Amino acid sequence: MTTPRLIDRHPTISGDEIVAAMVPPPRFSEVGFATYIPNPDEPSQAEAVLKGQAFAARVTRDNRSKSWVKSLFAAKEPTAKRGLYLDGGFGVGKTHLLASLWHEVPGPKAYGTFVELTHLVGALGFVEAVKRLSEHRLLAIDEFELDDPGDTTLVTRLLQELTEAGTFVAATSNTLPEKLGEGRFAADDFLREIRSVSARFDVVRVDGPDYRHRGLPDAPEPMTDEQLVASAEATPGATLDDFDALCAHLAKLHPSRYGRLVSDVTAVHLRNVHAAPDQDVALRLVAFADRLYDRAVPVAVSGLPLSELFTDEMLHGGYRKKYLRAVSRLIALSREAGVRG
Missing domain, CATH: 3.40.50.300 (P-loop containing nucleotide triphosphate hydrolases)
Structure with a gap:
């Protein structure tokens, strides 16, 4: 059975639906x-x-x-x-x-x-x-x-x-x-x-x-591609995507739709993660990371570790705080993936 992919999802959300959904996300619902x-x-x-x-x-x-x-x-x-x-x-x-x-x-x-x-x-x-x-x-x-x-x-x-x-x-x-x-x-x-x-x-x-990393071990090492596929197949409700394909898909969606993209996903698996090639891609990944964190969706990867998602130039630019927040949240989610695994 083929593991579902995020790139096959095309969520839409109207203004009325946005108003109706204006409540804290699941991680902060109680x-x-x-x-x-x-x-x-x-x-x-x-x-x-x-x-x-x-x-x-x-x-x-x-x-x-x-x-x-x-x-x-x-x-x-x-x-x-x-x-x-x-x-x-x-x-x-x-x-x-x-x-x-x-x-x-x-x-x-x-x-x-x-x-x-x-x-x-x-x-x-x-x-x-x-x-x-x-x-x-x-x-x-x-x-x-x-x-x-x-x-x-x-x-x-x-x-x-x-x-x-x-x-x-x-x-x-x-x-x-x-x-x-x-x-x-x-x-x-x-x-x-x-x-x-x-x-x-x-x-x-x-x-x-950053309380997310206070007294905690470093983020898990990236998986091999084989381990990643096995993890996705063994996790009901998980998705598996190639990193570049997901980046291209995010470019076609308004960031307000990213939450709905992962609303019922139990874990996200990304294959061949590497540093974002430019700022547009990087900022979309920030918005995507925020929605994953809001919904407590664990993230497992192969390729580079999530701590290397943004280049040194990006981490010293005008969006530095955004990128550091995204790395913090993604590392926390990768730990959650390791716990569930």
Whole structure:
């Protein structure tokens, strides 16, 4: 029996489906502030829990009526900051904290990654997206990043409309708000927009080492091709793909579809892994790694180890933090593959 391949899947997702699916992913579906274990050597982590709980209480108490029509067409009134921004390195538990905050707040509420949010606006149109999202008490945005001028302009307008309509916004990022876009595009030309985004958030710093690798052994060595095939065949619900073929397939799908691509997969097996040939491929692999991690899908490979997925040049460029996060998550998933194997 032939092992299924991801490249044979062609998932689609509509704007309505994105809205309906805006909840924390499976890995974070049952977390809470009580299940976040702060590193005793990093006081900012315990402080972040307290500030997250305080923000959740504030959102819960707020009964301000929302009107998307008013937000779009009426005169704007100054409002207090309605945003919380969790800033810190990868592997410090920011997503855990964000999902905990989301679970703590009564609905209506929405949770999604930054790429899902921008795709939603594209699918529904700006006015309809504002109408839908402004009906929510809270919008939680994971992996908040500004990679290009289009995103910067779009998100500036979106956050303005939502917060002035009364929606609270919580976000996670590896980059301070005022540093968004640095090294990725001519951010100096968009300082007004970036400052506008920054002004809507109270920033909470979450420091510490990557918990995913604290006290754990190194990632498993890559398998031989024969071992990889045997592992895939022995794992019900697993997939097996050639790395280059998967990279080509990802290029044909919007990143917002990557989650659905692996939604019912029990383990991903990739044959002949090598360093990403260029930045476009690398960034797609980052988005793919994030969705695998969200859904706790183990990853087994042959070829190069996952720690060598990105070149030294990439790891020293503007997307360095993204690549390091992806490596951290993929290594954790490769350990999970080793445990299941």
